[in-house]
Every structure is written in C-alpha cells, then in structure tokens.
Amino acid sequence: MSKRRQLFVYLLIGILATAIVSGCISQKETTTPTTTQAQKEVLEIYHWWTAGGEKEAFDAIAKKFQEKYPNIEIKANPVSGGAGVNMKMILQSLMLAGKPPDTFQVHAGYEMARYIKADQLSPIDDIWTDDMKKNYPDVIEQMVIFNNHYYAVPINVHRANVIWYNKKIFEKYGIDPASIKTIDDLFAVAEKLKENGVTPFALGDRNKWPATQVFEVMLVAVGGIDYYQKFINGEISDNDPTLKKVLEYFVKYVEYSNPDHAAKTWDEACAMVYKGEAAMTLMGDWANGYFKAKGWKPNVDYGAIPIPAGVYDLVIDTFVLPAKAAHPDAAKKWLSFIGTVEAQNTFNPIKGSIPPRMDAPADPYDPIQKSFMEELKSPSTKMIPSIAHGSAVPEAFAADLNDIISELATSKDVNKAMTEIINAMKKDLIPNKIKEWKLS
C-alpha cells in the first residue's frame, strides 16, 4: 500500500514539474512583447508577398502608411508560399485560437468564403465610401460582397487571360498579333507555327493551376460570358455539349504545347518563350514582371494579346478585417488607406499589377499595363473572376478541378474529365455555394 502511495507522490511531482516548466515557457512568450507595445498602436498584417518586387511593393506602401499615421506601428508577417498556401494554415490556427491578425491578404471572391462562413470577418460597409463605390468596377465590387455586405478592399488587379509572345518569332513568320482576337484565330497561328517546326505554346503545369488557368480561358473563349457565368454558378448538366467542346479545345491547346509540360513550372514555361524555344505562353500578367526582370522591353521584345479579346479575367488581392482583430481602428485606417489612388499607385507599379480604381493616373505604368488599364475602363470590356486563383468557385471545387484538368492534360480523355467535373460540381461546388454571380 505504502509503495503505491509513494508511486502516486512521484507521479504527482512529475506532473507538477511538467506544468511548471510549460508554464514558464508560455509566460515568457506572452509577457515580453506587451511592454514594448505600450506607447504605439500596433497593426499586425499577414501577407504572402515575399518575392523580389512584391516585397518592395509592400514595403513602399507600408512606409507611405506610416508617414500618414506615425502613431501606428506596422508589424508585417510575410509568410512565404505562392498564393498564400502556407498562410492559410497559419491563419486557421490563429483564428481557432481567437487571435487573428488585425488584417490579412486574401484573394477576392470565394477564397474569403471559409472565413465568412465561420463568422471570422467583420463587414466593412463604412469603409466603402461613395467615392470608392464610384471608382471601382462593378464586378470587382461584387467579388468582395457576400450577403449584401462588403468584406474587403481590393488593392490590385492581375489579369489571367493573356497570351505573351516572342516578337522575333512572330516577325520571322509574318504573324500579325492584332489579327488574333478569338481562340480560333489563336489556333490558326499555332498551326502555322507548328508547320514551321516551332513549338506554338509553352505550358508548365507541374503545379497544376496553370492548366486550370488555360481551362478557364477556354471556358470563356468557347462558351462566352454567359456560359462562364453558368459554369461558376454550378448550372451545368450532364453531357453538356459546350463543356465537351471546351475540353476539346483545352486538349488542342495542350497538343500545341511542349510535351514535357507536366515537368515544368509556369516560370520555366516563360523561360521557353524568352529563349525562343516556344512562340507564346498563356499566363497571368505576372509573366510581364518575369520578362522585364530578364531585361526584355515590353512591346519591343515581347507583346501581350488578351484572349479572348474584350474579356478581363480578374485575379485580385484584397485586405480584410477579422472579427476578433485586436486593433480594429488601426486596421480600418489601413483598409481606407489602400482604397486610395495614392496607395494603389505606390504599390502597383512596383508589384507589376494595375490599380482597381478607375481614376488612378496611368503614368507610372508600362505600355502593356497602360493598355490593360484602358481596357478595364472601357464599358464594353467583360470582367470575370478567375477560377484557378480561387475567386469564382468554392475552394473545394477549385482543388478538384486542378487534379481533373492536370490529368486531362496528360490523358487527353475528354469524356472522363467531363464526368469528373460534373461529379465534382455536385459534390463540392453546389453544397458550398454562398453567392450567385451576375457578370453581364
């Protein structure tokens, strides 16, 4: 009996020792920062801009903000990982712990849905002044509105539907880029290049999303805006003939591409165009930044053709206000600030994107960006939210599409892809749908 009691006492000591040690550790973590934060208000920001130009762009806008509000100290937490893949997990654990940052970066549209569904974001209708409402395009506004409330402020616009081409190759074969307006024009050019032994398209879908991006461009190029809207609203039925045609066009694009596409990344595909190993690549306008960094001059060494013409496929970064933000006032000042022309024209020329505000002056931008800004302002331009970049459809469906389309790119089995897309739509789009898109 006494032996057992002794054992019990030892165990108790063990537990106590563990508790004390772990207590000390956690106390250390919580006490030190609070003392230094006393004088200045802190604004904690999470974002994923860690690469060269992106980081400088963020630093520039943070500096501008601090000049305006010297009493707010920005504590930026950049989390590396393209498109915020790692940041999502960090945010999730912070929110589960009830300690979200004051604001964070997120793509406009459905990528915000996981937070909104869990009541983790505050509506920011008061931030959206009449001036902002007047100057942001409608579809962009629609991308941050859920249940009739504004939830985010967009800071930039990227474009996903652009063909980037090597000017030297186009000149050599006498191809007029202005003649390419539709997807069939593009394939006619591709055929001509192929006959001359040139790889028409560079594709790099090792990370899967570049294939999905090609697919979404085919969706709108083949089916038009109305069909695109039907697709992202989940209103496609079994054996839809248009979907079949879209997938056949996708396969055709892959057949005009480099055969080793599944081993390459998007930037390796851009490198093929830069080296003249392929004539074109379909990529977002971050390819523009890639070519400029290589020393190419826009519209001199390379050019951009929006495909299909008159459509703007939007990829937009925004900032939001978490419901449990520790410093909501500072966060609101930040959100109002990034909605200004001044902030957007500080950030975007460095980042390589364009401002979402229509009244931003175009002088700091390169000729390709200027033409994109012109298009965004034109009333005849149709805007669509991107599927591959998490805006148009629930994340679960986008994740499925990545697998289905990247498999299609190697198997070329259109019928199988069709069944799988319809199944995924029933399983992962419709049950997770929380908004209805109206694009036209």
Place this chain on the structure above:
Amino acid sequence: MRKSPDLPYILLFLGPALILVGIFVYVAVLWNIYISLTDWRGLLPSYRFVGLLQYKQLFHDPVFWTSLKNNILLLLLFVPGSILMGLLLAIMLDRKIKFEGGFRTIYTLPFALSFVVTATLWAWMYDPSSGVLNTLFEKLHLEFLESRWITDPNIAMYCIIIALIWQFSGYTMIIYLAGIRSIPIDHYEAAVIDGASTWQVYRYVVIPQLVKPTLSAFVVLMVFSLKAFDFIWVLTRGGPGTSTFILAIQMYKETFAKTNFAYGAAIATILLLMALAVVLPYLYWSYRGEKE
C-alpha cells in the same frame, strides 16, 4: 516481472514524458478518430456526430482507391526493393575491400539528405526534355529508352519508387552491415573448414542470421512508405492528375485545400490502421522473442 526498487525513480523521470506523449499522441489520435465521425467541414469545428458517413463516402471515392493502390505499390515494391539493394550493398562491402569507409559514406549519404533535396534532384534526373536520364540515353544513342518519366501517369509511380529505393538503400545497408559484422567469426571458420563456398557461406550461414535486422528494416520502411508525403509532393505534387496520390497526399488536400476536416480525419484513421497492421505483429514478435 521482478519488482524493482528503482521503479519510483523510473516513473519520476519518465512521468512527464509519458504524460506529454499521452496528451499529444494518444489523445490526439482518439480526437482524430472522433472527428472522422463528425461532419466538420469548414474553418471552425463542427462536432455533429454522423457515424461512418465519411468512410462510406471514402469507399466510393475513386481518388481514395488510387491513393490506396499507390500505397500498396510502395509496400510491395519499395520495401522489398530497398531491403534487397541494402543487403547486396552490405554483402559487397563486407568483402574486405579497400576504402570501405569511403564507400560506406557514399552509399549512406542519400539517406542523410533531406527528402526535399533528393526529390528536387530526382526531378532534374527525370525531366523529359533537359533531364539527366533522357540526355544520357540520347548521347549513348539509346533513344528507345527515353521516356516521359514522372510526367507519364502510367509510370510516374514507378519512377518515384525507384528514387525512394535509391534513397533508402544506404540505410538498409548500414543495418545489414552491422548485422553481418555481429555474426561470430567462428561460424564462418567452421563453414570454411567444412569446405563451403562463398555463396554457400552467405546462403546458409549469413542470411539466416539476418532475420532480426530484416525485420527492423521492414518496419521502418513500411511505416515510411505510408507517409512518403514530402518526397512525392516535391517530385510530382501527386500529379499528373491524381496518378501519384498516396493517402497522406489525399489527406492533405482534403484537409487543407478543401477544409474538409472530417474526411481528412477519416483518411488519417485508415492510415493509422495500416500502420498498426504493420507494427503490432512486429511488437508481438519482439515481445515474445524477449520472453524466450
């Protein structure tokens, strides 16, 4: 068992560790099993009990069967492959050759490298256009051997298995080398005096005594094969399509990309069951061995 007077001290020092392992491993495992019986989908937990619904859906999910098939391929090819390669290397090194230490280092090095590094390296080897393999075949005029390697869904999984065997052979070699060296020298001498050839010495003296190292290598490799996540993730991201998915990759995709936590937990539970199916017989066997 004999009562030891040191028991209180043993408990004092092991107690904290036992408690922490209890909380962070066993409670977590139970919690995971519980989550797999709920309908948690989305950012915040939902603990509504739905029974075996997730498992039912899982068994109707073609991706699950692809992942399971790949996990089984790993068990059937990668585990015996690494063991055979390791055994061969160990026997070759045991021939009292010069620079044994040097060779040992070279063979073991792949195991010392991070999986991310070796996977990146193999991605270069397998690159269909500029990779080492295809370039080599081209230079040697063996064009018929050129292939699309990891970009071909039909053979991608086998390419991964070969790369994994390369990485783990050094590890099994070390285990076997230690096993061979621990065989008493008089066993060899007796065999040689009886006129056994080298082949017969290995066949009848050495290999029968390597059961224990083989078993421990088996368990380590099998458990690794269930979670070869990082290697495959870096090499192919599970692609093309889902052709190189394993259960760990599907679990990751469901849990973090699709915030489908209950479904991911169900996959994790199945992984756990597979791991137990491997480890429990081994534990039973080694426990019995100790008793004898």
